Amino acid sequence: MNLRRLPFTREISLGVLVYLYVPVMVLIFYSFNANRTATVWSEASLDWYRKILVNPSIRDATWNSLVLATAAGLGSTLLALAAALGTKNRFRGLAVVEAILNAPLILPEVVVAVATLMLFVAIGIDMGLTAMIPAHIAFCIPFAYLPIRARLEGMNPSLEEAAQDLYANRFVTFRRVTLPLMWPGIMAGFTLAFVTSLDDFLTSFFLSGPGSTTLPVYIFSAIRAGITPEINAISTIMLIVSVALVVTSFLLGKIRR
Amino acid sequence: MTNPQSAISVQSVSKSFGRGDSAIKVLQDVAVEIGTREFFTLLGPSGCGKTTLLRLIAGFEELDSGSILIDGERVDHLPPFRRPVNTVFQNYALFPHLSVAQNVAFALEMQSLSRAEVIRRAGEALEMVRMAAFANRKPSELSGGQQQRVALARALAPRPKVLLLDEPLSALDLKLRKQMQIELKQLQAEAGITFVFVTHDQEEALTLSDRIAVMQGGRILQLDTPRAIYERPSHRFVADFIGDINLLEGKVDGGAIQLDCGASVAGNFGHAPGDRVTVAIRPERARLAKSGEGSFAAEVMHSAYLGTATLLQLRLADGREFLLRETRIGEGAAPPEKGSRVSVHLPDSALQVFAA
Amino acid sequence: MSAASPLRRMGLVAPALVIVLALVGVPLAIMAWVSLLERGATIGVTWDSAPSFANYTRLAWEEDFDGTMLLNPTYLIIQLRSVAQAFFTTVLCVLLGLPVALWMSSLSKNQRDIAVLLITIPFWTNLLVRNYAWLIILREDGAVSHFANAVWPFGPVQLLYNDTAILIGLVYSFLPFMILPIYSGFEKFDWRLLEAAYDLGANRRQALTRVVIPLAMPGIIAGSMLVFIPSLGSFVTAAILGGGKSLMMGNLIQLQFGQSRNWPFGAALSVVLLALMMLVLVGLALWRNRQGGKI
Structure with a gap:
């Protein structure tokens, strides 16, 4: 008897895995269905994928999403990197600083999104990418900050001292020792921030203007209009991109170890 | 008053951590002159300030008052990268993202040497510690002893005037430590530079050092050669910290010291009558005497055969323990049995007396 | 320096x-x-x-x-429904998440990594896509609906656009947030404690309730915060699976900024949502401190 394994945990776990994966499988399955009504399976086809590739609205929305996620990822990672370096040593007020930086993680997004909408209307900023990029940067900061901070915390402080002892000035120490050692944390932070922005729906939903629709906003309005095989196809592609990102980072982590 | 001979001159240095009432004085008015090519050891229990003193010399901490000179030049206002010293860190602090060769070449590149010169000198440094074969490995692929050697090569490659070593052997197992001690000594002779070595291991300090500074509570208690420190400790703390020693409490009574265990020792050793004193004697300096001829009698509690000697654990009249290391047992003579009574002789020349 | x-x-x-x-x-x-x-009249608020x-x-x-x-109970019902939905979501997540976390920690090192990956993948998948997948499963002309109608004798079954559909979607959305903190607590768990419990005569149920669950408590509390808070403030799930019939607070707030153009009321709803959240956070923190004091 495996003392560690408690009764039924295995059965429940397998059930949970089925619960987690079956809906997604069904979604993927129907994306290859040639029949528009989606109820009946007629035959396998890539028609819907072909259709979404040539759909200009989807192309524009994808482009907007990528521009936004890149800007938000880069912006929040840079800000978070500086903040992580500044919070490396304990000081009075550190807890308050971290609470503020991490606030977007716990605040309900719908509240922050409508509040930001009111701010932008009050100060006269037009909705669109100029409104979305700063808002995305703000809520992506904790996603970039936490992995960078964790990496910095795990770093042996003697390494920086060793570099200075070996005649590297502060700038060279940062470039040759601190930065390379933090790099995995920075990359993890950027990936998290990028994916968070790419997946974001609510903030973009309230702040996007005409012509700046992102992919999640497009998908939401499409779902509202009804179930179509096109949505299945876009969803499948987004799924594959997400899974590829997670699996890649998992494998990279394995190799590094 | 700067000694022109000194490689390092530490002048009335004080250092506290924290501010206000919670400040902890780590170093209090410490002064020491370390000679050129000397193997100098800072020895003391953890928290005595030895590592802080080393970090002040390296430039990782700023001193509160006093000054530090290296080769006659003041360095205490300089950042670590402008001081002609290099450090071997306690856990080596090898850069994990760089290969062994890149680690060793780091300081050479910082000094803007030509590529050829960097490669040549890094190779020499690795050769010196017999690690040339591992040049392309990452530090994580090396054993503790190998990492230790790379750390030494990295610190020696830029040819510093002084090498600072912060408990460099503490992470190694006993056998490897003994081996590295010998290598360190050889390396110092080869490099011909000053070593400042920090350790809490008194045996290591005695083996390696030209001179030792024994520290406690942020001060240097005694600064002398290993032999002098072992044989003529200046404080009770030093006597107790270095090697095994018996400490017998007593009181000066006229021209003699009356010990609490009932025995007495002739002479007052410069202490005034009525003073409480501690008489110290090393286990190997006390002698077994013929019955009735020694200073006092004691009961044998335990006898341990050590090969080169026999260590006797004795109980005195007042119940205290007394260690005696006897080398003359053997040659057919059986060691005293457990429970038997022996007579112990304390030669005057072997005694150290401290104010209690 | x-x-x-x-x-x-x-x-x-x-x-x-x-x-x-x-x-x-x-x-x-x-x-x-x-x-x-x-x-x-025009922008939703009179400044x-x-x-x-x-x-x-x-x-x-x-x-x-x-x-x-x-x-007027209309809005109160929506608020109560939101709290109830978030509460039941959290309870279901604990009931499902604890066994999964326990099972994961009983696996070998490599199997564990894969299990973590399997739990993480849905968490990285777009929230809209995950809820949309349930829309397909539960839709009226889908296989599940046909089956339900065939076995349910009391008239037609509506699987979508009700509170149950939202609950399924919320649990689906936030379950990984419960599993991962409990699991990470058990990753460092000293399994000899369980052996000690058996050695001291505990049966499996006693070992579970007296040793395992108390030790899993920090993870369960952390997970509960991570599940309850986003559930309470959720918008997407009710918007897709509630179909505009079954609203939660997030949807009600959105309506004030969309069709109704009543920003002040939407702002007041948001303040109430934030206050509810703070209440739960403070309550959990206090409870945890008291638990911490006991150990």
Whole structure:
């Protein structure tokens, strides 16, 4: 008897895995269905994928999403990197600083999104990418900050001292020792921030203007209009991109170890 | 008053951590002159300030008052990268993202040497510690002893005037430590530079050092050669910290010291009558005497055969323990049995007396 | 050298701090102010109206044509439903998450990594896509509906656009947030404690309730926060699986900024949502401190 394994945990776990994966499988399955009504399976086809590739609205929305996620990822990672370096040593007020930086993680997004909408209307900023990029940067900061901070915390402080002892000035120490050692944390932070922005729906939903629709906003309005095989196809592609990102980072982590 | 001979001159240095009432004085008015090519050891229990003193010399901490000179030049206002010293860190602090060769070449590149010169000198440094074969490995692929050697090569490659070593052997197992001690000594002779070595291991300090500074509570208690420190400790703390020693409490009574265990020792050793004193004697300096001829009698509690000697654990009249290391047992003579009574002789020349 | 100067530290931290304060802190302050104002004709708020608590009164009361206040349960029901949904979501997540976390920690190192990956993948998948997948499963002309109607003798079964559909979607959305913290607590768990419990005569049930669950408590509390808070403030799940019939607070807030154009009321709802959340956070923190004091 495996003392560690408690009764039924295995059965429940397998059930949970089925619960987690079956809906997604069904979604993927129907994306290859040639029949528009989606109820009946007629035959396998890539028609819907072909259709979404040539759909200009989807192309524009994808482009907007990528521009936004890149800007938000880069912006929040840079800000978070500086903040992580500044919070490396304990000081009075550190807890308050971290609470503020991490606030977007716990605040309900719908509240922050409508509040930001009111701010932008009050100060006269037009909705669109100029409104979305700063808002995305703000809520992506904790996603970039936490992995960078964790990496910095795990770093042996003697390494920086060793570099200075070996005649590297502060700038060279940062470039040759601190930065390379933090790099995995920075990359993890950027990936998290990028994916968070790419997946974001609510903030973009309230702040996007005409012509700046992102992919999640497009998908939401499409779902509202009804179930179509096109949505299945876009969803499948987004799924594959997400899974590829997670699996890649998992494998990279394995190799590094 | 700067000694022109000194490689390092530490002048009335004080250092506290924290501010206000919670400040902890780590170093209090410490002064020491370390000679050129000397193997100098800072020895003391953890928290005595030895590592802080080393970090002040390296430039990782700023001193509160006093000054530090290296080769006659003041360095205490300089950042670590402008001081002609290099450090071997306690856990080596090898850069994990760089290969062994890149680690060793780091300081050479910082000094803007030509590529050829960097490669040549890094190779020499690795050769010196017999690690040339591992040049392309990452530090994580090396054993503790190998990492230790790379750390030494990295610190020696830029040819510093002084090498600072912060408990460099503490992470190694006993056998490897003994081996590295010998290598360190050889390396110092080869490099011909000053070593400042920090350790809490008194045996290591005695083996390696030209001179030792024994520290406690942020001060240097005694600064002398290993032999002098072992044989003529200046404080009770030093006597107790270095090697095994018996400490017998007593009181000066006229021209003699009356010990609490009932025995007495002739002479007052410069202490005034009525003073409480501690008489110290090393286990190997006390002698077994013929019955009735020694200073006092004691009961044998335990006898341990050590090969080169026999260590006797004795109980005195007042119940205290007394260690005696006897080398003359053997040659057919059986060691005293457990429970038997022996007579112990304390030669005057072997005694150290401290104010209690 | 090792201690960064306060000035340098400020310079590094300030940009991120300013951005978060300006784009999260300031908007929330504006929202609190707007919740006291009157609605506007064009942009949803009359900036220069006199502040009052009228919007908060509207949450539960309605002014009759003759000026008397009548209890209007419409919004209260939505608030209660949101809290109930978030609560049941959390409970279901604990019931499903604890066994999964336990099972994961009983696996070998490599199997564990794969199990973590399997639990993480859905968590990285777009929230809209995950809820949309359930829309397909539960839709009227889907296989599940046909099956349900075939076995259910009492008239037609509607699987979508009700509270159950939302609950399924919420659990589906946030279950990984429960599993991972409990699991990470068990990753460092000393399994000899369980062996000790058996050795001391505990049966499996006693070992579970007396040893395993108390030790899993920090993870369960952390997971509960991570599940309850986003469930309470969720928008997407009810928007897709509730079909506009079964609303949660997030949807009600969105409506005030969409069709209704009543920003002050939406702001008041948001303030109430934030207050509810704070209440739960503080309550859990206090409870955890008391638990911590016991051990």
